[in-house]
Amino acid sequence: MTSYRFVPHTADIAVELRAQNERGLYQAGVDALRELLVGTATVAPAQERPIEPRGGDPTERLIHFLSDVLYLYDTGRFLPAGVSASGVYGEPFDPTRHEAQREVKAVTHHGAEVESDERGYRATIVFDV
Amino acid sequence: MQLERIDAYRWRVPRHGGMRTDGLIFADDGLIRDLEGDQAVQQVANVAHLPGIVGPAIAMPDIHWGYGFPIGGVAAFDEQEGVVSPGGVGYDINCGVRLLATPLDIGDVRPRLKQLVDALYRTIPSGVGASRSDVRLGRRDLERVLGDGARWVVAQGYGSDADLEAIEANGSLPGADPECVSDRAKERGGDQLGTVGSGNHFVEVGYVAERYDATVADRLGLAPGTVTVFIHSGSRGLGYQVCDDYLDTMLAAAGKYGIALPDKQLCCAPIGSPEGKRYWGAMNAAANYAFANRQLMAHYARQALRTVFDDEAAARTRLVYDVCHNIAKHETHDVAGRPRRLCIHRKGATRAFPPGHAELAPQFRDLGQPVLIPGDMGRYSYVLVGTEGAYRETFGSSCHGAGRRMSRHKAKQLARSRNVPKELEEQGIVVRAATRATVDEEIPEAYKDVARVVDVVHAAGIGRKVAQIKPVGVVKG
Numbered sequence: 001m002t003s004y005r006f007v008p009h010t011a012d013i014a015v016e017l018r019a020q021n022e023r024g025l026y027q028a029g030v031d032a033l034r035e036l037l038v039g040t041a042t043v044a045p046a047q048e049r050p051i052e053p054r055g056g057d058p059t060e061r062l063i064h065f066l067s068d069v070l071y072l073y074d075t076g077r078f079l080p081a082g083v084s085a086s087g088v089y090g091e092p093f094d095p096t097r098h099e100a101q102r103e104v105k106a107v108t109h110h111g112a113e114v115e116s117d118e119r120g121y122r123a124t125i126v127f128d129v
Numbered sequence: 130m131q132l133e134r135i136d137a138y139r140w141r142v143p144r145h146g147g148m149r150t151d152g153l154i155f156a157d158d159g160l161i162r163d164l165e166g167d168q169a170v171q172q173v174a175n176v177a178h179l180p181g182i183v184g185p186a187i188a189m190p191d192i193h194w195g196y197g198f199p200i201g202g203v204a205a206f207d208e209q210e211g212v213v214s215p216g217g218v219g220y221d222i223n224c225g226v227r228l229l230a231t232p233l234d235i236g237d238v239r240p241r242l243k244q245l246v247d248a249l250y251r252t253i254p255s256g257v258g259a260s261r262s263d264v265r266l267g268r269r270d271l272e273r274v275l276g277d278g279a280r281w282v283v284a285q286g287y288g289s290d291a292d293l294e295a296i297e298a299n300g301s302l303p304g305a306d307p308e309c310v311s312d313r314a315k316e317r318g319g320d321q322l323g324t325v326g327s328g329n330h331f332v333e334v335g336y337v338a339e340r341y342d343a344t345v346a347d348r349l350g351l352a353p354g355t356v357t358v359f360i361h362s363g364s365r366g367l368g369y370q371v372c373d374d375y376l377d378t379m380l381a382a383a384g385k386y387g388i389a390l391p392d393k394q395l396c397c398a399p400i401g402s403p404e405g406k407r408y409w410g411a412m413n414a415a416a417n418y419a420f421a422n423r424q425l426m427a428h429y430a431r432q433a434l435r436t437v438f439d440d441e442a443a444a445r446t447r448l449v450y451d452v453c454h455n456i457a458k459h460e461t462h463d464v465a466g467r468p469r470r471l472c473i474h475r476k477g478a479t480r481a482f483p484p485g486h487a488e489l490a491p492q493f494r495d496l497g498q499p500v501l502i503p504g505d506m507g508r509y510s511y512v513l514v515g516t517e518g519a520y521r522e523t524f525g526s527s528c529h530g531a532g533r534r535m536s537r538h539k540a541k542q543l544a545r546s547r548n549v550p551k552e553l554e555e556q557g558i559v560v561r562a563a564t565r566a567t568v569d570e571e572i573p574e575a576y577k578d579v580a581r582v583v584d585v586v587h588a589a590g591i592g593r594k595v596a597q598i599k600p601v602g603v604v605k606g
Contacts, residue, residue: 006538008536008538008539009167009194009536010167010169010193010194010533010534010535010536011193011194011195011200011533012195012196013537013538039566060380067373071313071317071370074317074366075316075317075366099564100256100563100564101564101566102327102328102564102566102567102570103256103326103327103328103606105220105221105328105369106220106369106372106373107373108196108197108220108394109196109197109376109380109393109394109396110195110196110197110392110393110394111196111392111394112393126196128196128219128220128369129328129537
């Protein structure tokens with residue numbers, strides 16, 4: 001199970017991610033980012049784009065993964081659907097089915113910390129919008 | 130977080146824990162209450178932890194919760210002992226505002242207002258990932274934009290030398306090094322020059338509604354009723370990527386140089402370190418991109434005026450001024466009675482140099498630097514000038530806008546059952562937007578009343594009111 005929940009933040013957008021493992025956090029982060037980009041529109045896992053893992057700890061790896069997903073959207077209009085073994089599944093933005101909601105500038109490091117306990121993994125991410 | 134009142138407009142965050150200096154917040158009672166329940170004051174305290182900070186960690190009356198530094202923050206660092214921090218500049222490097230004054234009166238424009246706003250909407254791409262097919266920069270041209278900023282745009286025939294004289298740093302920062310900008314950042318910036326973007330960025334038609342200093346307003350071309358065009362945008366995807374790239378560099382550098390960070394987003398490196406120098410080269414290059422971006426948008430705004438009015442309306446549209454409000458600069462300031470070279474970070478704050486400052490272009494030398502303060506899209510914006518008070522107390526800095534007071538989520542909830550463009554149209558303001566989401570998130574109530582912010586600045590003496598501008602047409606991303 002993965003989940004995300006937007007939490008109050010005055011200027012930007014903060015989201016709390018929960019999952020059973022580190023990879024699940026990536027999926028929760030992708031789901032949150034997709035909602036910010038195109039709302040609840042369906043995005044098909046039609047194509048795959050590779051993402052090179054970067055970062056020395058789980059927090060940095062998560063931020064980099066989501067930053068790379070955002071980069072794929074910003075440069076190639078590639079919308080994320082889900083996490084694949086070596087990157088991300090998704091499809092190109094289709095104006096007949098997708099409505100752009102807002103520009104997400106970046107995935108910030110502000111207050112980001114991946115934590116884990118017996119109930120699973122948790123992280124809060126602030127997106128600069 | 131403890132706050133001590135100093136006077137009606139100043140609050141101290143007393144030095145404690147690892148803070149190297151006090152925090153100083155400019156606000157009245159109401160504005161300080163707006164900060165309850167978020168982390169903005171804590172962020173002022175966090176900035177005070179950084180090495181080499183000179184004077185207090187400062188926050189303007191439009192302070193709000195950012196990431197790392199608060200928005201509305203000013204911090205000065207000693208050039209030898211201090212640090213440079215991408216988080217102290219922000220993702221949107223050289224996000225800023227420019228104000229154009231047209232030769233038209235509001236009475237002439239009202240009958241053709243919708244045409245004008247439509248023309249601006251068509252001519253200046255806005256919205257998510259907006260790009261231009263007509264100005265797709267090749268690699269060599271992009272390098273020139275990064276090196277020369279607005280000067281490159283003017284050299285292509287889009288604007289004049291008079292425009293350059295009315296831009297902070299003449300629209301071209303000398304420390305730029307395009308080599309320090311990653312390929313990824315260049316890819317994100319290749320086709321976005323001349324586009325406004327999304328979020329709180331806009332192009333806004335307004336008119337001079339009130340004047341507080343008629344002499345200065347006249348000198349700036351702001352006669353009563355003068356129609357203006359405000360442009361608010363920055364370095365687009367290129368700048369975001371530069372910040373992102375260098376946060377990684379600085380996180381490693383902070384460890385390498387033994388800098389303790391209360392928040393990772395404050396990561397930084399000594400100004401003179403290899404990491405600090407490379408960020409400096411990249412940041413200035415991104416800042417030049419932003420100057421070029423606003424210069425090109427001004428060209429297209431003139432083109433829209435030409436389409437709807439005539440050649441004369443376009444040709445006689447003057448640039449009043451263009452300011453950065455997300456930037457770090459090397460400047461000389463008097464500290465304890467002696468001049469000192471400092472690196473001033475302004476994140477959501479505007480330079481506000483006083484009359485007589487050597488860096489001001491001759492036409493502003495006796496007036497002080499124009500300071501442009503946009504408000505929300507329903508109320509008003511302000512033009513101020515810099516003061517001696519700002520130079521003494523805030524390293525020559527003033528506020529930058531209204532400052533958000535409501536989360537985007539809450540604003541959207543509030544706007545859900547309303548038709549915000551229709552409400553604004555009933556107030557005489559025409560809105561064109563790429564998406565409904567942006568308009569809903571940017572409802573006027575989501576912002577502090579900029580009049581209160583500006584009144585605190587004026588009363589505290591860190592800026593002086595010149596004119597108020599009311600919006601009549603808004604293009605949002």
